[in-house]
Amino acid sequence: MDGIKTSALFAALLSTICMTAQAEVVKVGVAGPLTGGQSNFGKDDERGVRLAVEDLNRKPMIINGQAVTFAVVSEDDAADPKTGVSVAQKLVDSGVKAVIGHYNSGVTIPASRIYNDAHIPMITGAASNPAVTQQNFPYVFRLAASDNVMGARMAEYAANVLHAKRAAVIDDRTAYGSGVADVFVATAKKNGLEIVGREYSNDKATDFNAILTHIKAERPDVIFYGGYYAQAASIGRQTKQLGLEIPILGGDGICSVDMPKLAAGSLDGRGYCAQGGAPLATLQGGADFASRYEEKFGAKNDIYSPAFYSATMVVAQAIKAANSTDPEKFVPLLKQTQFSTLVGRVAFDKTGEWIDAPVTVYKVSGDALNPIR
Structure with a gap:
């Protein structure tokens, strides 16, 4: 045996x-x-x-x-x-x-x-x-x-939750930055937001003072940045230096765990971003x-x-x-x-798009991004 x-x-x-x-x-x-x-x-x-x-x-x-x-x-x-x-x-x-x-x-x-x-x-x-x-x-x-979802979500958040009336927009001229900014602008207008200026930069910029000085004169309630997290952090620091401490919004490109740290506290309580998917902890x-x-x-x-x-x-x-x-x-x-x-249930439509892709809005709190909506 x-x-x-x-x-x-x-x-x-x-x-x-x-x-x-x-x-x-x-x-x-x-x-x-x-x-x-x-x-x-x-x-x-x-x-x-x-x-x-x-x-x-x-x-x-x-x-x-x-x-x-x-x-x-x-x-x-x-x-x-x-x-x-x-x-x-x-x-x-x-x-x-x-x-x-x-x-x-x-x-x-x-x-x-x-x-x-x-x-x-x-x-x-x-x-x-x-x-x-x-x-x-x-x-x-x-x-x-997609940007159609995230840009729209941030525009709706600015109008309906932050109750902004005037918004300035900066984009970095990349396919991503311009795309999400375009959607924000279109949706913002549909929600009654006035776009008081649109400025342009690039994805390697570090100095936004000239742009922000011009924006400050337009008295916006919020700034939307179409671009990535390192530049968003610079914008956070430089707006604070200029006394322009209004909410800074962006899409998933700025939604990095490193963004609040790079901003050195300047975006605490006023930095917002949208990210596809539900929070990992949930x-x-x-x-x-x-x-x-x-x-x-x-x-x-x-x-x-x-x-x-x-x-x-x-x-x-x-x-x-x-x-x-x-x-x-x-x-x-x-x-x-x-x-x-x-990340949950995944099904693709005929174009390859994730059907019913979830989106979460995050707010900068200290050195962290906290899901709020």
Whole structure:
């Protein structure tokens, strides 16, 4: 009897060894700004993907009778559209089965054509310009709220909660910044807000004094900034120096955990931003994700890593449902299936947009962002 058990155990072990030896490696690409002023977001996104792959590889799935493991292929797009296109082609050439990214809308839009033409699915967990999905590329998806949702939400918040009557707008001329600012302006006007000025900057600016001095003369009740967190922090400090201590609003680009710290207290109680998704602490498994993230990377997670983690899991679930690692076979299921993820229920419409994407408004309190609505 012992001999029979030993033989059975040996056979099972041999089968496992053979299966592991023949395991298919599914490469998952991730791209974003790993260097430069927005590297905080890029690294956070990448870490979300790495955590997902680590979880998937704990118990390799069997696809078409073969064990499958996942591997991360990460590239730095430096938040630059030209670099992003080169990175996209590099990822395609490396044989990735899917790409999770990019972060910036201005990079995502041109890069998405490369992936679509190669029939490689791309899911961004951050890029919010509506044009990302308006291209109607069948291989392009967004697991985030679009500017149409976030810009509108902040305009409605300014009018209906802050009771603002006059708003000034600054945008950084990026695809993201201009897009979310355009939506804010259009929705603000519908809600009775007067736009008393629109100023322009860039995503590397540090000195806003001239712009803010001009805005101060227009006596706005709020300022909306279409851009990213480092510049929003500078605007916070410089408005305080100018005695222009009115609410500063923005979309998800300014909604970084580092923004209040960079603002050095200047936005305490007057900084507001919108972020796609529900607060991590309210999500099932959210506390565990935050704890594992901090333990592995020695830092607290930022805004987007849960979405990038979830996007990776969505790809894996589609592969499992299709019983194939061939994008031609599993991509159609991305628009036919409802997925259960860390960020909640995920279903995509025919354009690749997350159906009923939730949005949360945050307020700066001390050195933290607190969800308020």
